[in-house]
Amino acid sequence: MHYTPNEPDLNSSVMKSPILTIAKYTFFEALKNRLFAIMIISLICVFGLIEFVGELAITESGQIQAGITALVVRLFAVFITCLFVITSMVREFNDKTLDVLLSFPVSRQTYYYAKLLGFLLLAVFIVVLVSLLLLFYADPIQVMFWSLSLLCELLILISLCLLFLFTFGSITTAFTTVIAFYLLTRSMDSIRLISESPLLETTSFAQAFIDFLVDAIAFVLPGLNQFARTEWLVYETGSVSDLYPVLVQTAIYTVLVSAAALFDFYRKNF
């Protein structure tokens, strides 16, 4: 958000409706950074790659194309959203925009929700763009389920980006932590299955401790591997009932992470 205090319109709109104004400028920043232009170019490249993949397959080419497209665009959406959220926030800290905004009668909580809303709006656009590509390869209803679920995944990641940025304060550390967290969350079910495998069954204290640790970690992680599932697109198995756990998990985890982020944010000195 590139804000200068001598802009009268902005001054008054921040005073009237701070959440909407800050959210709007957060979203406009993405437009100014040509984020969507880069996304469209990237998605055209992905389309070319997926068409090539379709030529390689001798059977089930549509299903393979849908599966690989879902994987690529989901990772793409996650990386680009996290990177933008973190760099945008760091720029705001460095430009002292946050200091200026907090000099208005705007609480830190309001600022946090405004940024979350702005980034969520950005995530909606990103999801819409990647879903358009998926429509070439999958059933529209399934794409809708998948897209809604991806949006929930991005909302959790946006709040995590804000939390880790408030905690660590640097782009490298925050981005690495978010991505490590994401990969761990996506793999957690596999890790639990491996740790519970009969091949590893021993009665040693170390094994029991590891099992306990893995289970304990899983308790505090969101089940992101149940989000935006590729089989919905490939085998058309998604249904409204699959979305309920996604929505509930998103609501709980976004509140949890936001509370943690606000706890950290309120303790910061600027």
Added chain:
Amino acid sequence: MKFHRGNERPISDVPPVIVLVLLLAFTAQTAWHYTRPEPVASASELPAPPPFDFMRLASLGDPVALSGITMLWLQSFDNQPGISIPFNQLDYTRLIGWLDLILKLNGKMMYPLLAASRLYGEVPDDAKKRQMLEFVYRKFLDDPDRRWPALAHAVFVAKHRLKDLPLALRYASALSEKTTPSAVPFWARQMDIYVLEDMGELESAKVLVGGLLESGTIKDPQELEFLQQRLETLEKQLEEKRQSEKSN
């Protein structure tokens, strides 16, 4: 910082030594590349498949997408940079390990089984053909109603390529016995009748058709009519066979 043409300073502002170093470095790079040996194509062996847990972990919770990527990689393993390896030179034990691994990642995927019967099962090496057909048969038994197309092709390979009618009958019988009528088309479930006919086992074929008609499992009128016609044809063939045996 934004870069616009109008904002750029002229090239003359760059110190000559920088330009010189740039040109020298570019020349050195091209010269270095020229002195390097040309890459030589060398075929690498199909690696042993990794443990399933490793692949599950590597999929980052998306085994369906990883199964597709792995299948395409495996299928194109015969085309390595600058060299092409015939399928029959692949290590079939490892190949089956990979196909099995892909099926474990995504049990709904038909690709590995169709590749096994149509691609790897068509090599000019009977032992390898049999290896692949047995793999298809084993995997068919895990989910017959979904995986029947691969076994149907295996019947074709066993009958026409391997000329092994007992093997074809074994697969065809499995198609008939292990699948449910509503999930599998009629022609696939009746392949055993044709194999028996080809084997000259007309009496067995007749018993099989008669049994099907009497069992009441077939409800479709067209299927019933077709089976009735087959039964009549078989009876005629049997009669002709008996008469020719008497006259001899």
